[in-house]
Amino acid sequence: MLAENGITVIGVSPDDRASHKKFESKFNLNFTLISDSDKKLMKKYGVWGEKQMFGNKFMGVHRRTFLINEKGIITKIFLRPKVRQHAAEIIREFNVQR
Numbered sequence: 001m002l003a004e005n006g007i008t009v010i011g012v013s014p015d016d017r018a019s020h021k022k023f024e025s026k027f028n029l030n031f032t033l034i035s036d037s038d039k040k041l042m043k044k045y046g047v048w049g050e051k052q053m054f055g056n057k058f059m060g061v062h063r064r065t066f067l068i069n070e071k072g073i074i075t076k077i078f079l080r081p082k083v084r085q086h087a088a089e090i091i092r093e094f095n096v097q098r
Helices: 017-027 040-044 083-097
Strands: 010-013 032-035 048-053 056-061 065-068 074-078
Touching: 017 032, 065 083, 074 083
Parallel strands: 010 032
Antiparallel strands: 048 056, 065 074
């Protein structure tokens, strides 16, 4: 759906490449996953930080989507992506910016 609209998707996580391969196979992903085990990229984008669940604090990934144009400029940040409608949301925003 996204690729058909000219949008390239790249996922980033701190998991290693072997873990990514299993995840890609299990969910039949059609986009690239990048391993950022040292968390440099995630820290640069501000998505690695303190989280809280059931009163417990821990470090983890804040799920975000960055819409980046062909010049490398971030044009939109989706702070709380909702899986079921997120692709449509991205396409809508992408088309608004054209």
